[in-house]
Amino acid sequence: MTNMTRSISDWLAPVLVAAGMVLVAANWYLQPDRSVVWAVVTALFLCMAWAVRVDSRRVRDGAERRPGRSLREGVVLSGLIMVLCLGGVLARKFGLSGDNNLSWRGTMILLGLFFVITGNTVPKVLPPLSSMPENESKAQACRRSVGWTWVMTGLVFTACWLVLPVAMAETLSMPLLVAGMITVATQIARLRWSRHKEA
Amino acid sequence: MNLVFKALSDPTRRRVLQLLRQRPMLAGELSDHFPVSKPTMSAHFAVLQEAGLIAAEKSGRTIMYRLKMSVLEEALLGFAQTLGWQMTPERESAAGSGKGAAKEKMRAIKGEA
Numbered sequence: 001m002t003n004m005t006r007s008i009s010d011w012l013a014p015v016l017v018a019a020g021m022v023l024v025a026a027n028w029y030l031q032p033d034r035s036v037v038w039a040v041v042t043a044l045f046l047c048m049a050w051a052v053r054v055d056s057r058r059v060r061d062g063a064e065r066r067p068g069r070s071l072r073e074g075v076v077l078s079g080l081i082m083v084l085c086l087g088g089v090l091a092r093k094f095g096l097s098g099d100n101n102l103s104w105r106g107t108m109i110l111l112g113l114f115f116v117i118t119g120n121t122v123p124k125v126l127p128p129l130s131s132m133p134e135n136e137s138k139a140q141a142c143r144r145s146v147g148w149t150w151v152m153t154g155l156v157f158t159a160c161w162l163v164l165p166v167a168m169a170e171t172l173s174m175p176l177l178v179a180g181m182i183t184v185a186t187q188i189a190r191l192r193w194s195r196h197k198e199a
Numbered sequence: 200m201n202l203v204f205k206a207l208s209d210p211t212r213r214r215v216l217q218l219l220r221q222r223p224m225l226a227g228e229l230s231d232h233f234p235v236s237k238p239t240m241s242a243h244f245a246v247l248q249e250a251g252l253i254a255a256e257k258s259g260r261t262i263m264y265r266l267k268m269s270v271l272e273e274a275l276l277g278f279a280q281t282l283g284w285q286m287t288p289e290r291e292s293a294a295g296s297g298k299g300a301a302k303e304k305m306r307a308i309k310g311e312a
C-alpha cells in the first residue's frame with residue numbers, strides 16, 4: 001500500500017507544483033490588486049519545488065525514505081489542497097462555479113482523507129524493540145487503537161463534508177475532530193503514564 | 200497488495216497474525232501453537248514478512264516477531280477471517296510470481312526439511 005502511494009506521489013508531486021504555479025500566475029494576472037497574496041503563494045510553491053528536488057536527490061543517492069513520512073507525500077497533500085483552492089478562485093472569477101463553498105468543501109474532504117491515510121500507517125511505524133521490550137505489547141495496543149481512532153475520525157469527517165450541507169458539516173466535523181484528537185491524546189498519555197509507573 | 204492477499208489467504212498465517220495481535224512473540228513460541236514442522240512455520244513467517252505484515256527482530260539466537268499491519272490490512276484480516284478466504288495452490292503461486300525472493304526462500308526452507 002505504501003509502495004503504491006509512493007509511486008503515485010513520485011510523479012504527482014512535480015505535476016501538482018507545476019499546476020499550482022500556472023494557477024497562481026493566472027490568478028495574479030486576473031487579480032493584480034491581491035499581489036501580496038499571490039507572491040506568498042508563489043513562494044510556497046517554490047519551497048515545495050525545492051523540497052521535491054531535495055527528495056529526488058536523496059532517492060537518487062540511495063538514501064532510504066522513512067515509511068509514511070516522505071517529504072513528497074506532504075508536498076502532494078499540500079499541493080492538492082492549494083491547487084483546489086486556487087482552481088476554485090479562478091472558477092469563481094470566470095463564473096464557472098456558483099457555489100462559493102466548493103473549494104472549501106473539497107479542501108475539507110482532502111483533509112479528512114489525509115487523516116485516514118495518516119491513521120492507516122500509524123501501526124506500521126515500529127520503534128526498535130530494544131528500546132522498551134517489556135512495554136512492547138502495550139505500545140502495540142496503543143499504536144493499533146490510535147490508528148483505528150484516527151482512521152474512523154477521518155472517515156466520518158470526510159463523510160460529513162461529502163454528504164451534509166456546509167453549515168451542518170462545519171458544526172458536526174469540528175467537534176468530531178476535537179473528540180478524535182482528545183481520544184488519541186488520552187491513549188498516548190495512558191501509555192506514557194504506565195511506562196512512567198513501571199520505570 | 201497481491202502479497203497481502205496471498206499472506207491472508209492461509210488460515211495458519213491468519214492465526215499467526217491473531218496471536219501477534221496480543222503481543223510480540225518469539226519464533227519458537229509461535230511455532231508451539233501449530234502442529235506443523237518448524238521449517239513450514241519459517242516459510243509462513245517468510246510470506247508474512249514479504250507482505251510486510253510482520254517484522255522480525257533478531258537478538259542472539261532468537262527471533263522476535265511483531266505485528267506490522269496497517270488499519271486497512273487489519274480490516275482485511277477481519278474480512279478474511281469472517282469469510283474464510285482460501286487460495287487454491289495455482290492462484291497462490293500466481294500471486295507470488297514476480298516476487299521470486301520469498302518463493303525461493305520458501306523452497307530452500309522446504310528443501311532443507
